[in-house]
Amino acid sequence: MTGQTLTLFSEFLGTMFLILLGNGVVAAVNLNKSKAEGAGWVAVTLGWGAAVTLGVYIAGFMGPAHLNPAVTLGFAITGDLAWGMVIPFILAQVAGAILGSVLVWLTYLAHYKETTDEDAILSTFATGAAIRDNTANVLSEAIGTFVLVFALLAFGQNVFTEGLNPLVVGVLILSIGLSLGGSTGYAINPARDLGPRIAHQILPLANKGDSKWEYAWVPIVAPMLGAVAAALLYLVIV
Template identity: 55%
Template sequence: MSPFLGEVIGTMILIVFGAGVCAGATLKKTYANNPGWIVITIAWGLAVTMGVFAVGSISGAHLNPAVTLALAIAGSFEWALVPEYILAQMVGAILGATLVFFHYLPHWKETHDPAGKLGIFATAPAIPHTFSNLISEMIGTFILVLGLLFIGANKFTEGLNPIAVGLLIVAIGMSLGGTTGYAINPARDLGPRIAHFILPIPGKGSSNWGYSWIPVVGPLLGGSLGAVFYKALFAGEVTGLFWLVLGIGAVILASAYAFGKKQQGEMDASKVA
């Protein structure tokens, strides 16, 4: 199996289990309906664990464009392979979401909540706030990348890496996931969101494209910051890339803050009117 196909399969497994638990928890007339946040976070952790076990020896099981980009920045992955891996992850995410759709086929008509149906495929903020939503995704992915690099630096975890990574995902979900649903993975959010847009889901409503850039930009930026932070503090390497990533991050955050302020002003004005 090629690394490209490995990333497709691994990401597909991730989404089948991850979106699958969201579907079971959300859709009506399933035995798994409304199990709570703990069940969902544990299932997502196990989803990552199984994806890593499946293809870790084939592709390294990145399963996440933010991780692929961060590893390239950290110098442990070839830049030339980054586009190929990201494409594979997107394909796998769309395929995984499609399998979840067919698995729960009769339950979509029984559920009359468009937002809940979208939540099976993609994330949304608990409180819409552009700046803080972006910050949440950045912090979650920053911690994810640091955790992955910490795990990789410890030889005693060899063979147990998939379990350690899964536990890291559970910890992030329980501790930091309540604000935005912790996409922390552009493919995990954008791929299934595309599937939601394309698939003939009864009563599905909007795919919320206005929010879709945050779970893409936030993880990519947060993961990149995690990589340069690790190199600077733990490897003692402060390169031009460190300052470039920080500069890009500052510009994006400033733009998000200004956009959020404008958005809030418009909302306040509409309430007065």
């Protein structure tokens, strides 16, 4: 592969693993007759922290391992990514997220057939607010993503032992999930929500119900706003 093709493939592959493992833990916890059924929020946040860590390790030797359009936008604003790569990165990330969700569905195929709760099924694909309030939901996602992007930029000012950085990023995701994720399920990543929501829309799921597209703009727009704020603050400080 050429350098640019390999970089885009890394975003696709890393995001695929991110969603497979991240939404995989949600499916394990929320679907009927899973051995992990009812394990709870701590299990979900631990699973997502591990998913991000492994996704970054998998993609990191081929590219920057953003795996998140909000991160891509933030790094473009700070000059760490060429603007011409933003849209290709985002398309690769969304495509990887769709495939990751399809693989979750195949992994838990028998359990989806045993689950009739439409909200539980949707939760294994996309995020949703615990209390639906557009202003509060946007603030929650924007604040969570601000923490994510600013911390990632700050990490770049530190020297880590080789190979340690993805572990630190995983701890960051775990911290955001435990501390800030209870309101909206902390998408903090437009591809993480959009790709799986598309998969939910098109897959032949029994009892899947509505994909709730009326909410989908929140985990797309709000993380982008948080990323812009984080990048601008970083530029002011640095």
